[in-house]
Amino acid sequence: MTVTTPTAPVRPTAPAEPARRKRPRVRPGRLGVHAFLMTVSLAFLAPLLLAVYASLRPYEETAEHGYFSLPRHLSFDYYKQAFSDSGMGKYFVNSLIIAVPGVLLTLFLASFVAFAVTRLQMRGGLVLLMVFTAGNLLPQQVIVTPLYVLFNKINLPYWMSDSMTMYDSYWAVLAVQVAFQVGFCVFVLANFMRTLPIELVEAARVDGAGVWTQYWRITLPLCRPALAALGTLQFTWMYNDFLWALVFISNGDKLPVTSALNNLRGQFFTDYNLLAAGSVIVALPTVLVFLLLQRHFIAGLTLGASKG
Incomplete structure:
Protein backbone atom coordinates (compact mmCIF):
# COMPACT_ATOMS: atom_id res chain seq x y z
CA MET A 1 0.00 0.00 0.00
CA THR A 2 1.42 3.31 -1.04
CA VAL A 3 0.78 6.49 0.78
CA THR A 4 0.60 9.69 -1.27
CA THR A 5 1.41 12.92 0.39
CA PRO A 6 -0.61 15.91 -0.64
CA THR A 7 1.30 18.48 -2.66
CA ALA A 8 0.84 22.19 -2.33
CA PRO A 9 -0.99 23.82 -5.21
CA VAL A 10 1.27 25.49 -7.70
CA ARG A 11 0.74 29.21 -7.72
CA PRO A 12 0.82 30.86 -11.11
CA THR A 13 3.88 32.95 -11.50
CA ALA A 14 3.53 36.54 -12.57
CA PRO A 15 4.74 37.23 -16.10
CA ALA A 16 8.17 38.67 -16.23
CA GLU A 17 8.30 42.37 -16.83
CA PRO A 18 9.53 43.16 -20.29
CA ALA A 19 12.97 44.58 -20.34
CA ARG A 20 12.94 48.28 -20.78
CA ARG A 21 14.54 49.43 -23.94
CA LYS A 22 17.29 51.85 -23.46
CA ARG A 23 16.78 55.05 -25.29
CA PRO A 24 19.59 55.76 -27.70
CA ARG A 25 21.79 58.56 -26.61
CA VAL A 26 21.37 61.72 -28.59
CA ARG A 27 24.68 62.68 -30.06
CA PRO A 28 25.73 66.32 -30.21
CA GLY A 29 26.29 65.97 -33.95
CA ARG A 30 22.66 64.92 -34.50
CA LEU A 31 21.45 67.86 -32.45
CA GLY A 32 23.54 70.14 -34.61
CA VAL A 33 22.07 68.66 -37.80
CA HIS A 34 18.49 69.10 -36.55
CA ALA A 35 19.22 72.67 -35.45
CA PHE A 36 20.69 73.45 -38.88
CA LEU A 37 17.68 71.94 -40.70
CA MET A 38 15.23 73.86 -38.52
CA THR A 39 17.12 77.08 -39.15
CA VAL A 40 17.10 76.55 -42.92
CA SER A 41 13.38 75.63 -42.87
CA LEU A 42 12.50 78.77 -40.93
CA ALA A 43 14.61 80.85 -43.30
CA PHE A 44 12.61 79.53 -46.27
CA LEU A 45 9.26 79.90 -44.47
CA ALA A 46 9.94 83.38 -43.08
CA PRO A 47 8.89 85.34 -46.23
CA LEU A 48 5.69 83.30 -46.58
CA LEU A 49 4.81 83.65 -42.90
CA LEU A 50 5.48 87.38 -43.06
CA ALA A 51 3.24 87.71 -46.13
CA VAL A 52 0.41 85.83 -44.40
CA TYR A 53 0.86 87.93 -41.25
CA ALA A 54 0.84 91.19 -43.21
CA SER A 55 -2.22 90.17 -45.26
CA LEU A 56 -4.29 89.88 -42.08
CA ARG A 57 -3.47 93.40 -40.83
CA PRO A 58 -4.67 96.82 -42.07
CA TYR A 59 -2.13 98.89 -43.93
CA GLU A 60 -2.59 101.83 -41.57
CA GLU A 61 -1.56 99.66 -38.62
CA THR A 62 1.61 98.36 -40.23
CA ALA A 63 2.50 101.84 -41.52
CA GLU A 64 2.27 103.22 -38.00
CA HIS A 65 3.73 100.37 -35.93
CA GLY A 66 5.77 98.39 -38.47
CA TYR A 67 5.37 94.91 -39.93
CA PHE A 68 7.06 93.21 -36.97
CA SER A 69 4.80 94.73 -34.32
CA LEU A 70 2.09 92.90 -32.40
CA PRO A 71 -1.30 92.86 -34.18
CA ARG A 72 -4.19 94.98 -32.96
CA HIS A 73 -6.73 93.92 -35.56
CA LEU A 74 -6.80 90.79 -37.74
CA SER A 75 -9.29 90.05 -40.54
CA PHE A 76 -9.67 88.39 -43.95
CA ASP A 77 -10.97 91.56 -45.62
CA TYR A 78 -7.89 91.91 -47.80
CA TYR A 79 -8.41 88.43 -49.28
CA LYS A 80 -11.93 89.29 -50.41
CA GLN A 81 -10.75 92.60 -51.83
CA ALA A 82 -7.75 91.04 -53.60
CA PHE A 83 -9.87 88.39 -55.28
CA SER A 84 -12.54 90.84 -56.45
CA ASP A 85 -10.34 93.80 -57.44
CA SER A 86 -7.85 91.74 -59.46
CA GLY A 87 -10.40 89.56 -61.27
CA MET A 88 -8.52 86.40 -60.32
CA GLY A 89 -11.32 84.10 -61.41
CA LYS A 90 -10.56 84.30 -65.14
CA TYR A 91 -6.81 84.39 -64.55
CA PHE A 92 -7.00 81.15 -62.58
CA VAL A 93 -8.72 79.54 -65.55
CA ASN A 94 -6.01 80.81 -67.89
CA SER A 95 -3.29 79.30 -65.70
CA LEU A 96 -5.07 75.95 -65.57
CA ILE A 97 -5.49 75.96 -69.36
CA ILE A 98 -1.70 76.22 -69.65
CA ALA A 99 -0.51 74.17 -66.66
CA VAL A 100 -2.78 71.11 -66.67
CA PRO A 101 -2.37 70.12 -70.37
CA GLY A 102 1.29 71.08 -70.16
CA VAL A 103 1.95 68.72 -67.25
CA LEU A 104 0.03 65.82 -68.81
CA LEU A 105 1.67 66.23 -72.22
CA THR A 106 5.14 66.60 -70.70
CA LEU A 107 4.82 63.47 -68.58
CA PHE A 108 3.40 61.45 -71.48
CA LEU A 109 6.14 62.41 -73.93
CA ALA A 110 8.91 62.08 -71.35
CA SER A 111 7.74 58.67 -70.14
CA PHE A 112 7.47 57.37 -73.70
CA VAL A 113 10.99 58.57 -74.58
CA ALA A 114 12.38 57.18 -71.32
CA PHE A 115 10.70 53.83 -72.04
CA ALA A 116 12.20 53.72 -75.53
CA VAL A 117 15.67 54.55 -74.25
CA THR A 118 15.70 52.08 -71.36
CA ARG A 119 13.47 49.19 -72.46
CA LEU A 120 13.80 49.01 -76.24
CA GLN A 121 17.08 47.88 -77.67
CA MET A 122 17.59 50.85 -79.93
CA ARG A 123 20.82 52.26 -81.23
CA GLY A 124 21.89 55.62 -79.97
CA GLY A 125 19.68 55.48 -76.91
CA LEU A 126 22.37 56.88 -74.63
CA VAL A 127 23.14 59.66 -77.10
CA LEU A 128 19.44 60.53 -77.29
CA LEU A 129 19.25 60.70 -73.51
CA MET A 130 22.29 62.98 -73.43
CA VAL A 131 20.68 65.28 -76.00
CA PHE A 132 17.51 65.61 -73.91
CA THR A 133 19.57 66.25 -70.80
CA ALA A 134 21.77 68.83 -72.53
CA GLY A 135 18.67 70.75 -73.57
CA ASN A 136 18.22 71.80 -69.95
CA LEU A 137 21.58 73.55 -69.99
CA LEU A 138 20.42 76.09 -72.59
CA PRO A 139 19.31 79.39 -70.98
CA GLN A 140 15.70 79.94 -71.90
CA GLN A 141 16.06 83.70 -72.26
CA VAL A 142 18.51 83.26 -75.14
CA ILE A 143 15.82 82.13 -77.58
CA VAL A 144 13.10 84.60 -76.62
CA THR A 145 13.60 86.76 -79.72
CA PRO A 146 13.84 83.87 -82.25
CA LEU A 147 10.71 82.26 -80.82
CA TYR A 148 8.86 85.57 -80.91
CA VAL A 149 9.62 85.97 -84.62
CA LEU A 150 8.85 82.30 -85.34
CA PHE A 151 5.47 82.27 -83.58
CA ASN A 152 4.39 85.38 -85.48
CA LYS A 153 4.98 83.49 -88.75
CA ILE A 154 3.18 80.24 -87.81
CA ASN A 155 -0.43 80.46 -88.98
CA LEU A 156 -3.25 78.80 -87.06
CA PRO A 157 -6.97 78.53 -87.82
CA TYR A 158 -9.32 80.96 -86.15
CA TRP A 159 -10.76 78.36 -83.78
CA MET A 160 -7.27 77.80 -82.35
CA SER A 161 -6.08 81.42 -82.16
CA ASP A 162 -7.87 84.75 -82.39
CA SER A 163 -4.79 86.33 -83.94
CA MET A 164 -4.64 83.65 -86.67
CA THR A 165 -1.01 83.02 -85.64
CA MET A 166 0.66 81.11 -82.86
CA TYR A 167 1.56 84.41 -81.20
CA ASP A 168 -0.96 85.69 -78.66
CA PHE A 180 11.84 72.94 -72.00
CA GLN A 181 10.51 70.54 -69.37
CA VAL A 182 10.57 67.28 -71.33
CA GLY A 183 14.36 66.93 -71.07
CA PHE A 184 14.42 67.03 -67.28
CA CYS A 185 11.53 64.56 -67.03
CA VAL A 186 13.18 62.16 -69.49
CA PHE A 187 16.36 62.19 -67.42
CA VAL A 188 14.51 61.40 -64.17
CA LEU A 189 12.17 58.77 -65.60
CA ALA A 190 14.95 57.00 -67.52
CA ASN A 191 16.98 56.60 -64.34
CA PHE A 192 13.94 55.30 -62.50
CA MET A 193 12.95 52.82 -65.21
CA ARG A 194 16.43 51.33 -65.12
CA THR A 195 15.72 50.20 -61.55
CA LEU A 196 12.65 48.20 -62.62
CA PRO A 197 13.13 44.46 -63.22
CA ILE A 198 13.69 43.82 -66.91
CA GLU A 199 12.11 40.37 -66.45
CA LEU A 200 8.66 41.96 -66.35
CA VAL A 201 9.00 43.31 -69.88
CA GLU A 202 10.62 40.11 -71.12
CA ALA A 203 7.76 38.02 -69.70
CA ALA A 204 5.26 40.33 -71.39
CA ARG A 205 7.03 39.88 -74.71
CA VAL A 206 6.87 36.12 -74.32
CA ASP A 207 3.12 36.40 -73.72
CA GLY A 208 2.76 38.37 -76.95
CA ALA A 209 2.44 41.89 -75.54
CA GLY A 210 3.23 44.69 -77.95
CA VAL A 211 5.26 47.80 -77.29
CA TRP A 212 2.22 49.84 -76.27
CA THR A 213 1.08 47.17 -73.79
CA GLN A 214 4.57 46.94 -72.31
CA TYR A 215 4.60 50.70 -71.87
CA TRP A 216 1.02 51.49 -70.82
CA ARG A 217 0.01 48.46 -68.76
CA ILE A 218 3.31 47.23 -67.29
CA THR A 219 5.93 49.97 -67.05
CA LEU A 220 3.85 53.10 -66.52
CA PRO A 221 1.90 51.84 -63.43
CA LEU A 222 5.22 51.04 -61.74
CA CYS A 223 6.39 54.62 -62.35
CA ARG A 224 3.54 56.18 -60.35
CA PRO A 225 5.76 57.60 -57.54
CA ALA A 226 8.17 59.17 -60.02
CA LEU A 227 5.32 60.55 -62.14
CA ALA A 228 3.62 62.04 -59.06
CA ALA A 229 6.84 63.72 -57.94
CA LEU A 230 7.49 65.12 -61.41
CA GLY A 231 3.85 66.15 -61.83
CA THR A 232 3.99 68.18 -58.62
CA LEU A 233 7.19 69.93 -59.66
CA GLN A 234 6.03 70.56 -63.22
CA PHE A 235 2.69 72.00 -62.15
CA THR A 236 4.46 74.34 -59.74
CA TRP A 237 6.92 75.53 -62.38
CA MET A 238 4.35 76.00 -65.16
CA TYR A 239 1.78 77.59 -62.87
CA ASN A 240 4.23 80.12 -61.40
CA ASP A 241 5.92 81.01 -64.70
CA PHE A 242 5.24 84.49 -66.02
CA LEU A 243 8.07 85.14 -68.51
CA TRP A 244 6.71 83.19 -71.49
CA ALA A 245 3.17 84.44 -71.05
CA LEU A 246 4.42 88.01 -70.85
CA VAL A 247 6.41 87.59 -74.09
CA PHE A 248 3.99 85.55 -76.22
CA ILE A 249 0.58 86.86 -75.07
CA SER A 250 -0.48 90.44 -75.74
CA ASN A 251 -4.15 90.12 -74.85
CA GLY A 252 -4.56 90.87 -71.15
CA ASP A 253 -7.56 88.55 -70.82
CA LYS A 254 -5.36 85.53 -71.68
CA LEU A 255 -2.59 86.16 -69.14
CA PRO A 256 -2.07 83.70 -66.26
CA VAL A 257 -2.94 84.34 -62.64
CA THR A 258 0.53 85.67 -61.80
CA SER A 259 -0.32 88.74 -63.87
CA ALA A 260 -3.38 89.43 -61.70
CA LEU A 261 -1.07 90.78 -59.01
CA ASN A 262 -0.25 93.74 -61.26
CA ASN A 263 -3.90 94.77 -61.08
CA LEU A 264 -3.49 95.31 -57.33
CA ARG A 265 -0.82 97.97 -57.84
CA GLY A 266 -2.07 101.54 -57.89
CA GLN A 267 -0.68 104.27 -60.09
CA PHE A 268 0.47 106.43 -57.20
CA PHE A 269 0.07 104.14 -54.17
CA THR A 270 0.45 100.39 -53.56
CA ASP A 271 -1.09 98.68 -50.54
CA TYR A 272 1.49 95.97 -49.88
CA ASN A 273 -0.77 94.20 -47.39
CA LEU A 274 -3.36 93.83 -50.14
CA LEU A 275 -0.61 92.64 -52.49
CA ALA A 276 0.47 90.07 -49.89
CA ALA A 277 -3.08 88.74 -49.66
CA GLY A 278 -3.19 88.36 -53.44
CA SER A 279 0.14 86.53 -53.40
CA VAL A 280 -1.15 84.06 -50.83
CA ILE A 281 -4.28 83.40 -52.92
CA VAL A 282 -2.16 82.80 -56.02
CA ALA A 283 0.02 80.29 -54.14
CA LEU A 284 -2.91 78.22 -52.80
CA PRO A 285 -3.34 75.91 -55.86
CA THR A 286 0.29 74.77 -55.73
CA VAL A 287 -0.03 74.06 -52.00
CA LEU A 288 -3.22 72.09 -52.67
CA VAL A 289 -1.56 70.01 -55.39
CA PHE A 290 1.34 69.23 -53.06
CA LEU A 291 -1.01 68.15 -50.26
CA LEU A 292 -2.96 65.87 -52.60
CA LEU A 293 0.16 64.22 -54.00
CA GLN A 294 2.28 64.44 -50.85
CA ARG A 295 2.53 60.70 -50.25
CA HIS A 296 3.53 59.93 -53.83
CA PHE A 297 5.79 62.98 -53.97
CA ILE A 298 7.81 61.91 -50.93
CA ALA A 299 7.97 58.34 -52.22
CA GLY A 300 9.30 59.62 -55.53
CA LEU A 301 11.98 61.70 -53.83
CA THR A 302 13.19 58.77 -51.73
CA LEU A 303 13.45 56.28 -54.60
CA GLY A 304 16.72 54.43 -54.45
CA ALA A 305 17.50 55.60 -50.92
CA SER A 306 17.44 52.00 -49.65
CA LYS A 307 17.50 48.56 -51.17
CA GLY A 308 15.82 45.36 -50.06
Missing part, protein backbone atom coordinates in the same frame (compact mmCIF):
# COMPACT_ATOMS: atom_id res chain seq x y z
CA SER A 169 -2.35 82.21 -77.98
CA TYR A 170 -2.09 79.57 -75.30
CA TRP A 171 -0.43 77.25 -77.80
CA ALA A 172 2.76 79.30 -77.82
CA VAL A 173 3.18 79.21 -74.05
CA LEU A 174 2.19 75.54 -73.91
CA ALA A 175 4.68 74.55 -76.61
CA VAL A 176 7.57 76.34 -74.91
CA GLN A 177 6.74 74.92 -71.48
CA VAL A 178 6.57 71.36 -72.79
CA ALA A 179 9.72 71.70 -74.88
